[in-house]
Amino acid sequence: MPEYRIPPDDDVRAAIARVFQTRHQVTSQRALKALVEKDLAGREKFRVGEGRVRLLAIDSGLIALEIHTREAEEKRALTKCPVCGARVKRLRNMTVFGGTVTLGFRCPKCGYWSGLRRRVPILYVFTMK
Ligand SMILES: [Zn+2]
DSSP states (O other): OOSEEOOOHHHHHHHHHHHHHHOSEEOOHHHHHHHHHHHHOSSSEEOOOHHHHHHHHHHHTSEEEEEEEEEEEEEOOOOBOTTTOOBOEEEEEEOTTSOEEEEEEEOTTTOOEEESEEEEEEEEEEEEO
């Protein structure tokens, strides 16, 4: 028998909502995961992946997400948002030659953006809206 159980999405969503009833801000994804697991723990212990907590927190519409990044060397086109998985939009500009040039990418769902040099997320701050 496993020592930890995996909670269903609805339970994680409810736990996220309860966490933000007692605090305004959580300053890392790891801290939010720990708070959610603590909230869910009772007779059984639950384990929730950090990425899963982040996605459900974004989907909840309860929080504003602040994304801290470092800039990577690589220049590669993005199609999917590394933060929330949504399809990113290209940021384009007209060139003097009448064409367009891609300046970067922006996620319409979570607000992540990147220039051509990839901005790699390193820290997330969750603030109640
Ligand atoms: Zn996104």
